[in-house]
Amino acid sequence: MPTVARLFAVTVDCPDPLSLANFYREFLGGELRSSNPDFVVLTTDGSVRLDFQRVDNHRPPEWPDSGAPRRLHLDFVVGDLEQVAQLLVGLGATRASHQPGSGRFLVMLDPAGHPLCLSTECN
Template sequence: MANSADLFAVTIDCPDPIQLAQFYQHLLGGRLLSSNDDFVVLISDCGGRLDFQRVANRQPPPWPDPTAARRLHLDFSVDDLDQTEKHLLSLGATLAEHQRGGQRFRVLLDPAGHPFCIATADAAGIPTATAP
């Protein structure tokens, strides 16, 4: 029998872990835990965990540069795209210049420059077809 693994956290490299953790706490709710200024854990109200780790000279990923190294980004399902976008912009996010989602989703950049998406429930739905 093969070993299995459980994903327990997604770690985000950034120049200011406390600031970025507080940004995502405003979006997801939850509580922040930290033993020092270089590493902060956000346990969201839904039980997910995001870790924020200080990395010197961290450059934000270019969006949407097809020649750049591929990195992951986070997607969040929200009830109201316009209202959530306005709230996130007031917290320090910026709207990415390039948008492909129409009224289904929006691409924003968090205060450290990481791209992330907010999406309608329809856009966030799990596909019904089985992957090959």
């Protein structure tokens, strides 16, 4: 099947786009672009950028909540789970109280409450 589209961005809804974009910039590196009070773009050396969009009635997803609809979350491959978790805590993230996966990955919550998963492998 021929390619008809290419993913170029993932947009994250949040109450404070600049603050959350800075959190991810500190974690991933990169550069903030197209910044205004309602929308911030983070470009990194990857092929997909992260966009942060203000949503005034934002409510962080409950983790885990089987009664709530599942939402998008981001997965990252890292070298050392605990070392990166401590970095993220220093940047304002928290470790999720529920940790599924028997230690294969670690669930963190970014400053806006979105879950993000850290893993040492991508398969």
